[in-house]
Amino acid sequence: MMLATFTLPGFPDAAPVDGLIGGGLIGLAAAIMLLGLGRIAGVSGIAAKAAGLGGSGMSRTGAFAFVIGLPLGAFLVMLAGGGGDPSFAGTVPLVIAGVIVGVGTRLGSGCTSGHGVCGMSRLSARSIVATGVFMATGIATVALMNAAGWEVLS
């Protein structure tokens, strides 16, 4: 939402201040989950639990409440003028990506939140390795798609 107009030299499109503020809020949310409920705020595991597909050990009601909160928080930011007008991939790439993300996060026991934020911050070896691996394959995927000229975002 460009809370600040400070830009990084060499990266005019980057939003470092908004990134830090948004990241700080994500950390705060994960801290509330950890210190309040004793659980990891891993979105893939909690979402699986909410859908009855295994995942987090928290209560299904709590899992539902957390998942409902995600779009609610986004909605509140939109009310304040944030959120922008992002372009999404088309149906086919969204379905392919969604299925792969669903399979990958269950097999890999987590995603960007559980491994990338919660696990890395406590120096979990599994999370550090997982994060390095999904960053690497994500970078490789974008590079290959760019090389092949497959543009998914309009």
Next chain:
Amino acid sequence: MNMRPLIALLSGTIFGAGLTIGGMTDPARVRGFLDLLGDWDPTLAFVMGGALIVMAIAWRFVPGMARPIFEDDFHVPTRNDLTPKLIGGAALFGVGWGIAGLCPGPGFAALAIEPLGAAIFVAAMFGGMGLVRLTER
């Protein structure tokens, strides 16, 4: 009154707000970060850094707490074995993340921003999770 669902809702809401402010509900931002070999957008590194700083502090409180504030026990993962399943799963996840520029958190948050696209992604993700669930039964 059982406060736990309210605490979970509060956590999810702040999480969704943070994702949105940080630009993570915009697939172009996320794919821009992953485009390390092209036109790189470092914003996601700041999001991750901000979250890691706060969580690194939060973890320091855990050893001194007898129990979480609203629960009876901490349930923190204890495994430290690096299995092919972990690495293969993470590798797959990264591919899906790169294709559409969405991971699970932003997928749900974006239901408020780009409802149709986010719903397609989330439904497909649940389908993928269901496939794994079927094979594990």
